[in-house]
Amino acid sequence: MKRAIRSGNLFDHDASADAGEQIDALVEEGGVSIERIVSVGHASAPGFWYDSPRAEWVVLLSGAAALEFEGEAEPHPMKAGDHVLIGAHCRHRVAWTSEQEPSVWLAVYYPDDAPT
Incomplete structure (x- = not known):
């Protein structure tokens, strides 16, 4: 059986405040997605809220940021090193990310079968 191998480095990126937020899909399989997100001086647009039908576990690998929850x-x-588990349909947004250094996130999205 032949196995495909993909590798990379989560800290290799070309991020600047002018480039906006960089989102790279690393894995998408069986309802699970893993993304690497790089932000410099980013914030969600005024009035915008993320409202995902899937749960999200996110860890901040470098930088600094703040999330807002409705x-x-x-x-x-x-x-x-900080991480947070966000349940499905828990409305949230990025309040800010560091302007001095890239904020590198790892986000894992998965089906949330918990009753609402």
Whole structure:
């Protein structure tokens, strides 16, 4: 049986504040997606909320950022190594990412079978 091997480095990227957010799909299989996201000085557009039908586990590998969750008064600050599990349809947005260094995220999306 022949196996396909793909490799790379999560920190190899060409990110700058002018380039916008860079999203790279690393894995998509069986309802699971893994993405590498690189942001420099990025924030969600005013009034925009992510509202995914899948759960999302995200870890900030480098940089700094803050997420906002609908209904919460204060943003959720994150530093390298911090992670958060976001349930399906939990509306959230990026409040800000560091302007001084790239914020590198690893996001895992998967079906959320929990009853709503």
